[in-house]
Amino acid sequence: MIFTETKIKGAFIIDLELQRDIRGFFARTFCIQEFKAHGLKPTITQCNLSFNYKKGTLRGMHYQKPPSQETKLVRCIQGAIYDVIIDLRLESPSYLSHIGVELTAENRLALYIPDMCAHGFQTLTDETEVTYQMGDFYAPEYASGYRYDDPAFGIEWPLPISEISEKDRAWTLFEQKKIETHRGV
């Protein structure tokens, strides 16, 4: 695997190293040793699959508060997504900045997301399938989120929103949460 750190500290784009032959190719998609060698947490507690009917569907921006340690390794296995993370770690040099990465079935890239980063994606094709490995269990009591269009982050999504859950439309704005919690998370 080829690990490239993004401008969000500790978030990596992971490319495959294809071993090609006449049958096709073989590629490693996860390896505890390689993850550790690059400083990534290798824990996997849960693996999820997300299927989306329509192009333009948006899910996010989600994170789990401590003590949850929810790293994610996201990969699109059918269609294409625009995958976005926001750094919510107060002590991080990239605090409150975000990145967007196109993950497609064709480019086979994965995005490793450190814990305390909000995550979301928009589908760029119909019938998009996304798989992700989680570093901690789903814990609704620690689950939280921000709105995809929160002006505090200014994320530019590639398409108009075609589908979004009621929950994701209704997250509290960052500025409001900051007043309520003194740190915005």
Ligand SMILES: Cc1cn([C@H]2C[C@H](O)[C@@H](COP(=O)(O)OP(=O)(O)O[C@H]3O[C@@H](C)C(=O)[C@@H](O)[C@H]3O)O2)c(=O)[nH]c1=O
């Ligand atoms: C995330 C999750 C949801 N659920 C349930 C809750 C609900 O009934 C149903 C759908 O949940 P949601 O609407 O939260 O699903 P969704 O909006 O797809 O949530 C996901 O979004 C992306 C962007 C992420 O980063 C993920 O970590 C996760 O938060 O599945 C679980 O049982 N286990 C899980 O791990």
